[in-house]
Amino acid sequence: MARMKFLCDAERCIECQACVTACKSEHEVPWGVNRRRVIVMDDGLPGEKSVSVACMHCSDAPCAAVCPVDCFYTTADGIVLHDKDLCIGCGYCFYACPFGAPQYPQQSAFGVRGKMDKCTFCAGGPEPTHSEAEYVKYGANRVADGKLPLCAEMCATKALLAGDGDVVSDIYRQRVMRRGGRPQTWGWQAAYGTT
Amino acid sequence: MSETTVSDVQRRRRRSLLWSLALILSLSMLLPTLGYVMAQTGQEVQAQAQQGFGPERATNPRSDMWRGAREGQTGFTTQTGPYVTNTMISNVGETWRQFRMGPLITYGAWLLGAALALVVLVYAVFGRIRLEHGRSGKTIERWKFYERCVHWFTAGSFVILAITGLSLLFGRSVLIPLMGREAFAAYAEIGKLVHNYLGPAFSVGLLLLILMWVRHNIPNKVDLAWFKAGGGIFLKGRHPSAGKLNGGEKVWFWLGVFVFGLIVSISGFLLNFPIFGQTRETMALAQAAHAITSLLWIGFFFGHAYIGTLGTEGALEGMTTGRVDVNWAKQHHDLWYEEQIARGARPQPAEATTAKTGAGAGTVGQPSH
Ligand code: HEM
Numbered sequence: 328m329a330r331m332k333f334l335c336d337a338e339r340c341i342e343c344q345a346c347v348t349a350c351k352s353e354h355e356v357p358w359g360v361n362r363r364r365v366i367v368m369d370d371g372l373p374g375e376k377s378v379s380v381a382c383m384h385c386s387d388a389p390c391a392a393v394c395p396v397d398c399f400y401t402t403a404d405g406i407v408l409h410d411k412d413l414c415i416g417c418g419y420c421f422y423a424c425p426f427g428a429p430q431y432p433q434q435s436a437f438g439v440r441g442k443m444d445k446c447t448f449c450a451g452g453p454e455p456t457h458s459e460a461e462y463v464k465y466g467a468n469r470v471a472d473g474k475l476p477l478c479a480e481m482c483a484t485k486a487l488l489a490g491d492g493d494v495v496s497d498i499y500r501q502r503v504m505r506r507g508g509r510p511q512t513w514g515w516q517a518a519y520g521t522t
Numbered sequence: 523m524s525e526t527t528v529s530d531v532q533r534r535r536r537r538s539l540l541w542s543l544a545l546i547l548s549l550s551m552l553l554p555t556l557g558y559v560m561a562q563t564g565q566e567v568q569a570q571a572q573q574g575f576g577p578e579r580a581t582n583p584r585s586d587m588w589r590g591a592r593e594g595q596t597g598f599t600t601q602t603g604p605y606v607t608n609t610m611i612s613n614v615g616e617t618w619r620q621f622r623m624g625p626l627i628t629y630g631a632w633l634l635g636a637a638l639a640l641v642v643l644v645y646a647v648f649g650r651i652r653l654e655h656g657r658s659g660k661t662i663e664r665w666k667f668y669e670r671c672v673h674w675f676t677a678g679s680f681v682i683l684a685i686t687g688l689s690l691l692f693g694r695s696v697l698i699p700l701m702g703r704e705a706f707a708a709y710a711e712i713g714k715l716v717h718n719y720l721g722p723a724f725s726v727g728l729l730l731l732i733l734m735w736v737r738h739n740i741p742n743k744v745d746l747a748w749f750k751a752g753g754g755i756f757l758k759g760r761h762p763s764a765g766k767l768n769g770g771e772k773v774w775f776w777l778g779v780f781v782f783g784l785i786v787s788i789s790g791f792l793l794n795f796p797i798f799g800q801t802r803e804t805m806a807l808a809q810a811a812h813a814i815t816s817l818l819w820i821g822f823f824f825g826h827a828y829i830g831t832l833g834t835e836g837a838l839e840g841m842t843t844g845r846v847d848v849n850w851a852k853q854h855h856d857l858w859y860e861e862q863i864a865r866g867a868r869p870q871p872a873e874a875t876t877a878k879t880g881a882g883a884g885t886v887g888q889p890s891h
């Protein structure tokens with residue numbers, strides 16, 4: 328069984344925001360909610376690098392561990408999904424997540440946030456596959472069609488890789504061997520541990 | 523004539539063609555050199571930022587960047603939204619998760635269990651503290667109507683806040699196995715709503731309690747003697763003196779209501795109003811302070827509630843009817859009783875007052891404090 332992972336190759340990312348735009352448009356993600364974002368470090372300085380960040384679908388997911396209503400589940404492909412019908416919008420998964428992935432439609436007094444929303448690896452949610460309810464709550468289900476996340480497919484420089492972790496790391500290993508330098512599998516330690 | 527015009531047109535075309543070619547050629551050679559201009563100004567920017575590539579620079583900017591990212595340094599992102607963060611990786615989350623799912627839940631459960639066990643043990647060993655001379659049949663006013671209102675409002679909201687708060691913390695391990703995920707999520711949704719709206723009102727109740735009763739809670743020498751005598755519970759036959767409130771009640775006031783109240787209210791406020799740009803670090807710290815203090819407070823509360831009801835005969839009626847039996851007053855708060863009598867308070871027959879009990883009836887005929 329494949330174990331789905333994301334990897335963003337910072338040597339290739341050119342901060343073009345195509346992944347962000349693809350995600351927004353594919354899932355009709357509302358304003359203020361961002362399932363994927365590009366973070367530029369040392370902007371305009373030597374050593375500047377950008378990385379596209381979204382939910383990494385962690386092996387031992389901190390979000391799932393702290394959720395008071397236990398609404399997360401991991402699919403057979405290792406994709407971390409959650410049930411919006413159960414979510415109470417407590418914000419705990421947002422505090423626990425290393426990548427700032429969980430998002431909410433509201434931020435208001437008395438802790439009112441609405442239902443948590445995050446990257447689904449384009450794998451929909453607990454509603455029936457390709458149903459209207461699934462699309463409205465979780466966005467498109469591309470994985471069910473045998474497709475990979477649109478952000479990675481859209482990436483012009485192929486900096487953002489998505490798919491079976493073994494294949495992704497093979498591609499990345501070949502790149503590092505060819506170009507030299509140290510590998511920088513950013514976020515993998517935090518998301519997937521040492522495996 | 524027509525020949526000359528044709529050749530004129532052709533000549534002009536040829537000339538513009540040549541000029542265009544020359545322009546394209548010269549631009550194609552000149553434009554790439556703009557890179558040098560960029561590099562030049564770029565170097566100046568770097569020099570300004572003191573981050574040049576020169577040999578005087580000790581570390582590699584690329585490694586610096588990754589080190590910074592690992593340490594939670596912030597970057598730049600074009601995305602905007604209330605929950606969009608500009609750190610690539612946050613280190614507080616995993617620590618907070620380990621703390622909440624580990625020691626907090628484990629030791630929290632043990633703490634509450636131990637506090638309950640202690641109360642049961644005290645009851646089993648020492649039993650209920652009886653009125654030694656029975657009831658006198660006469661009562662004296664102890665708490666005014668408005669004081670009882672504030673007390674019961676605060677106490678009631680404390681219990682509701684404790685139940686809804688503990689449900690969030692322990693619901694997953696205790697309630698989900700019993701009710702299932704759907705039912706628990708529905709309950710937790712309401713619980714969160716109640717907790718978050720009642721919380722600030724509870725804080726106001728605390729403030730009123732403090733303003734109302736701080737004058738009864740100034741510590742003095744009598745309290746020391748009271749502690750030495752074990753508060754009259756643990757050492758039988760000793761009757762330590764006490765004013766309106768005894769040493770134990772003063773500890774509940776200062777440690778419970780004041781210190782715990784302050785910590786829980788401030789941390790609760792930070793959690794409840796995530797609209798002032800609090801970072802995830804702040805929220806995690808606030809949650810830790812809120813939960814630890816709440817657990818200690820609930821444990822302490824078990825003791826307070828036990829002593830006020832089952833533990834002491836004749837104590838509860840002071841907070842329900844506002845009046846206590848004269849013998850209870852003499853036994854537990856002798857100095858206060860003497861003071862009241864000296865001030866001209868007249869004990870009244872129990873029946874007369876119970877008949878009139880109700881809104882404010884307890885204060886009839888009593889001198890105001
Ligand atoms: C003083 C006013 C209070 C405010 C403003 C307040 C607010 C909050 C907030 C916002 C949360 C986070 C969860 C959520 O969004 O529902 C929370 C959790 C909690 N509160 Fe309070 N609260 C207050 C008083 C209390 C009291 C008196 C207790 C118990 C004696 C208590 C016990 C708890 C517990 C145990 C949690 C759960 C922590 C967790 O699940 O990790 N709170 N409170």
Ligand code: SF4
Nearest residue numbers: 382383385390424428
């Ligand atoms: S990246 Fe965040 S939201 Fe995604 S699985 Fe990991 S902890 Fe959960």
Ligand code: SF4
Nearest residue numbers: 394414415417418420
């Ligand atoms: S916000 Fe929703 S998904 Fe996140 S921890 Fe709270 S209940 Fe669970």
